[in-house]
Amino acid sequence: MDIMLILCIAFAIVFVLLAPFVGAIISGIDRKVTAKMQGRVGPKILQPIYDVLKLLGKESATVNPAQDFFVLLYLIFVVIAGIIFFSGLDFLLCVLIITLASLFLIIAAYSSRSPFAELGAQREILQVMCYEPMILIMAVGLFMANGAFNIYDLFNAQLPIIVYLPLIFIGFIFVLTIKVRKSPFDISMSHHAHQELVRGVTTEISGRSLAYIEISHWYETVLFLGWVAMFFIFCNPLVSAILCVASVIVVYFLEILIDNNFARVKWQSMLKYSWIVALLFGGVNILVLMVL
Amino acid sequence: MSGTKKSPWIIHYDGSSCNGCDIEVLAALTPLYDAERFGVINTGNPKHADIFVVTGAINEQNKNVVKQIYDQMLEPKIVVACGACACGGGVYRECYNVSGGVDQVIPVDAYVSGCAIKPESLFDAIVAGVEILEQKRQALKKSNKAKPNISTKDKA
Numbered sequence: 486m487d488i489m490l491i492l493c494i495a496f497a498i499v500f501v502l503l504a505p506f507v508g509a510i511i512s513g514i515d516r517k518v519t520a521k522m523q524g525r526v527g528p529k530i531l532q533p534i535y536d537v538l539k540l541l542g543k544e545s546a547t548v549n550p551a552q553d554f555f556v557l558l559y560l561i562f563v564v565i566a567g568i569i570f571f572s573g574l575d576f577l578l579c580v581l582i583i584t585l586a587s588l589f590l591i592i593a594a595y596s597s598r599s600p601f602a603e604l605g606a607q608r609e610i611l612q613v614m615c616y617e618p619m620i621l622i623m624a625v626g627l628f629m630a631n632g633a634f635n636i637y638d639l640f641n642a643q644l645p646i647i648v649y650l651p652l653i654f655i656g657f658i659f660v661l662t663i664k665v666r667k668s669p670f671d672i673s674m675s676h677h678a679h680q681e682l683v684r685g686v687t688t689e690i691s692g693r694s695l696a697y698i699e700i701s702h703w704y705e706t707v708l709f710l711g712w713v714a715m716f717f718i719f720c721n722p723l724v725s726a727i728l729c730v731a732s733v734i735v736v737y738f739l740e741i742l743i744d745n746n747f748a749r750v751k752w753q754s755m756l757k758y759s760w761i762v763a764l765l766f767g768g769v770n771i772l773v774l775m776v777l
Numbered sequence: 778m779s780g781t782k783k784s785p786w787i788i789h790y791d792g793s794s795c796n797g798c799d800i801e802v803l804a805a806l807t808p809l810y811d812a813e814r815f816g817v818i819n820t821g822n823p824k825h826a827d828i829f830v831v832t833g834a835i836n837e838q839n840k841n842v843v844k845q846i847y848d849q850m851l852e853p854k855i856v857v858a859c860g861a862c863a864c865g866g867g868v869y870r871e872c873y874n875v876s877g878g879v880d881q882v883i884p885v886d887a888y889v890s891g892c893a894i895k896p897e898s899l900f901d902a903i904v905a906g907v908e909i910l911e912q913k914r915q916a917l918k919k920s921n922k923a924k925p926n927i928s929t930k931d932k933a
């Protein structure tokens with residue numbers, strides 16, 4: 486148990502220190518691949534880091550102090566959710582805390598009383614409601630396949646949980662598009678040069694606070710890709726490591742492909758499709774597991 | 778280390794113009810010229826932008842709009858006037874409601890010549906502009922209270 490504890494703490498520290506860099510590089514590669522898909526040269530791989538450094542050097546001007554505080558809370562809670570996940574603790578708690586983080590972002594947007602930010606915040610709430618059922622079903626599936634909500638129990642499993650939860654995995658990939666804010670579901674706050682509602686949730690957030698949001702986004706990307714990798718962990722460390730890395734690369738490439746091939750949808754369609762997918766894929770998978 | 782030079786985000790406003798320069802600015806953002814390789818992002822939100830790209834002349838109606846956008850941008854920021862109209866009124870100079878170039882209402886840091894401008898010359902202005910941006914950032918760092926007042930005017 487002592488070794489477990491040390492391992493947990495070690496993983497948590499590695500996550501806090503390394504995740505922003507990994508997230509930034511992933512986001513840089515994302516922009517480069519996107520540019521290539523559009524027949525452009527594209528920015529440098531380190532572009533997201535330059536952007537954040539620039540934002541940190543901007544004049545500080547805020548709409549109100551509460552907004553900065555909530556943005557900071559957003560960053561802190563995203564990091565806490567990541568720590569919980571990567572130190573192998575409770576997945577359910579991780580899900581709850583990441584939702585709490587998005588609530589702080591929503592409150593930050595509302596606090597500015599700007600019409601664009603407010604519309605963005607409303608859409609962000611809809612996004613949370615769209616992905617939440619599927620994520621909850623995923624947590625239930627994890628419990629049924631794994632016998633516990635704890636991530637570290639996966640390392641003792643004979644088979645990776647993807648074997649039991651193939652449909653839930655597909656459903657999760659569907660809502661992942663909402664979570665990583667990719668087209669067609671980037672309705673509350675879009676990336677790079679795709680404009681929507683000026684900048685949605687972040688319209689009134691600028692300078693240092695905007696930099697914090699970017700950094701939180703790097704942490705989030707790493708966390709969500711961790712969720713993807715979770716499906717491929719089992720008792721054989723080498724094989725699971727290979728499977729995890731491969732799955733993360735394939736899934737993220739798929740997200741970029743989807744991002745570049747679909748136009749933004751209305752929130753009504755987003756709600757409809759995400760709930761249908763959650764009920765269909767998640768529900769059928771859970772039912773099959775219950776029968777078996 | 779700072780990313781100011783490598784990540785100029787722009788906001789584009791088209792004043793009283795024939796729309797020729799407007800379309801050339803958009804051309805600069807298309808895959809053919811690909812402004813994003815210099816880190817340029819077209820933000821559409823003054824609070825996120827570093828470079829204010831103005832095309833077209835200033836008239837009585839858009840005076841306040843241009844001022845508003847400029848005031849909402851955070852320091853360090855620069856203004857690039859694109860085309861003959863934005864530089865000094867161009868073909869509309871003598872019109873009854875035109876006050877002249879962008880520098881009539883806000884300080885301009887770089888002037889791009891041409892009627893219409895070429896995307897290449899806009900890039901030149903932005904590359905020259907980021908140097909001014911960097912100077913302004915350092916000035917801002919030194920005197921964190923007072924707004925820096927650098928009157929470097931680059932002809933691009």
Ligand code: SF4
Pocket residue numbers: 794795796797798799832833859860861862863867868891892893894
């Ligand atoms: S400078 Fe020439 S091309 Fe550009 S807006 Fe004025 S008239 Fe049109």
